[in-house]
Amino acid sequence: MSKQAILASVAEPNLKSDLPVIKPGDTVRAHVKVREGGKERIQIFEGLAIAVKNGGIAKNVTLRKISNGVGVERTLLLHSPNVEKFEVLRHGKVRRAKLYYIRGKVGKAARIAEKR
Amino acid sequence: MLSGILGKKVGMTHVFTEEGKNIPVTVIQAGPVYVTQIKTVETDGYNAIQVGYEEMSDKHLTFPKHGHLKKAGVTTNLRHMAEFRVDSTDGFELGQEIKVDIFGEGENVDLTAKSKGRGFAGGVKRHHFKGQHMTHGFMTHRRPNSSGATGPQRVFKGTKKPGHMGDAQITQTGSRIVGLDAERNLIWVSGSVPGAPDGLVRVTKAGK
Numbered sequence: 289m290s291k292q293a294i295l296a297s298v299a300e301p302n303l304k305s306d307l308p309v310i311k312p313g314d315t316v317r318a319h320v321k322v323r324e325g326g327k328e329r330i331q332i333f334e335g336l337a338i339a340v341k342n343g344g345i346a347k348n349v350t351l352r353k354i355s356n357g358v359g360v361e362r363t364l365l366l367h368s369p370n371v372e373k374f375e376v377l378r379h380g381k382v383r384r385a386k387l388y389y390i391r392g393k394v395g396k397a398a399r400i401a402e403k404r
Numbered sequence: 405m406l407s408g409i410l411g412k413k414v415g416m417t418h419v420f421t422e423e424g425k426n427i428p429v430t431v432i433q434a435g436p437v438y439v440t441q442i443k444t445v446e447t448d449g450y451n452a453i454q455v456g457y458e459e460m461s462d463k464h465l466t467f468p469k470h471g472h473l474k475k476a477g478v479t480t481n482l483r484h485m486a487e488f489r490v491d492s493t494d495g496f497e498l499g500q501e502i503k504v505d506i507f508g509e510g511e512n513v514d515l516t517a518k519s520k521g522r523g524f525a526g527g528v529k530r531h532h533f534k535g536q537h538m539t540h541g542f543m544t545h546r547r548p549n550s551s552g553a554t555g556p557q558r559v560f561k562g563t564k565k566p567g568h569m570g571d572a573q574i575t576q577t578g579s580r581i582v583g584l585d586a587e588r589n590l591i592w593v594s595g596s597v598p599g600a601p602d603g604l605v606r607v608t609k610a611g612k
Binding site (some may be wrong): 291292294295296297298299302321344345346365367368369370 | 414415416417418419420422424426429431433583588590592601602
C-alpha cells in the first residue's frame with residue numbers, strides 16, 4: 289500500500305459522502321452547529337462562495353456576505369462535523385477560481401450573474 | 405508488556421474529533437516487531453527486550469546476524485534492531501510478535517527519530533539570529549557578526565555559530581495517540597513527528 293493510500297484511508301472515515309458540488313460564485317447556505325451553554329443549535333450562514341480550496345479532508349469553502357453593512361467571511365471545512373449541511377441556492381457565472389476582487393466592491397458592482 | 409515499538413513515518417493528514425475539532429495527525433506504520441533477544445539481570449546485568457523491525461531480503465544478511473536471528477527463531481532478515489528496558493522479562497519469549505495494540509487510544513507517547521539534515525546552516529536558520537536589514541544600505545544580511553565582548557579577549561565555548569544542523573536524534577515528548585489500527589499496524593499521533601517520511605521512529609510510552 290502506498291503512503292498516499294495509507295493517509296487517505298486514515299482520513300476516509302471522517303469524510304462526508306453526501307456533499308453538494310460547490311463552485312466559486314455559488315450562493316451557499318451553511319447550517320453551522322453552535323454550542324452555547326451546553327446546548328447545541330443550528331445557525332445559518334448564507335453567502336457567496338469566493339474561494340474553494342481542495343485538499344481531501346481539508347477541503348474548504350470561503351463564504352462572504354454583507355451583514356449590517358460590514359463584510360463578513362467564514363471559511364468552513366466541508367467535511368467538518370460542525371456543519372450540518374450545505375445547500376447551494378444559486379450558481380453564479382464567474383470566470384475565475386478565486387473571487388477575492390469582490391472584497392473591494394460594494395452594492396451593484398458586487399453582483400454576480402446567475403448561470404443559465 | 406513492552407513499553408515501546410519501532411515504526412516508520414508515513415506522512416500527515418487531518419482527522420475530526422467527536423466535538424468537531426479538526427486536528428492534524430502524523431501516521432506511523434508501527435510494527436510488528438519480533439523479539440530477537442531477552443536480556444536478564446543474571447546474564448547481562450539488566451532486564452531488556454531486544455526487538456527487530458521491518459522484514460527485508462536476505463541478500464545483505466551477514467553471518468553473525470543470521471546466527472543471532474536463528475537463535476531467536478526468526479526466519480526473515482530484519483532491518484532495524486532496538487532494545488526496550490523492562491522491569492521483568494516474564495511473559496516474553498524469543499520470536500514473539502509484538503503489535504501496536506500495546507498502546508491505547510488517547511495515550512501519551514514519546515517519539516524518537518532522526519531529524520531532517522540541513523547541512524552547514526547559517527546562524528539565522530540554525531539559532532534564529534535576527535540578521536541585518538535586507539535594505540537601507542546594509543552591506544551584510546545574514547552574518548552572525550559579533551562573537552562576544554573585547555573584555556575577555558576570546559570566544560566563549562558553546563557560543564552559537566553557524567554549523568551542521570539537523571540529522572540528529574530528536575525525542576519529542578508527550579504526543580497523544582489519536583487513533584490506531586491494530587490490523588494494519590498503524591497509529592496516528594497528534595501533531596508532527598521529527599524526520600522525513602520513511603524515517604525510523606521509536607514510539608515509547610510517555611516517560612518510559
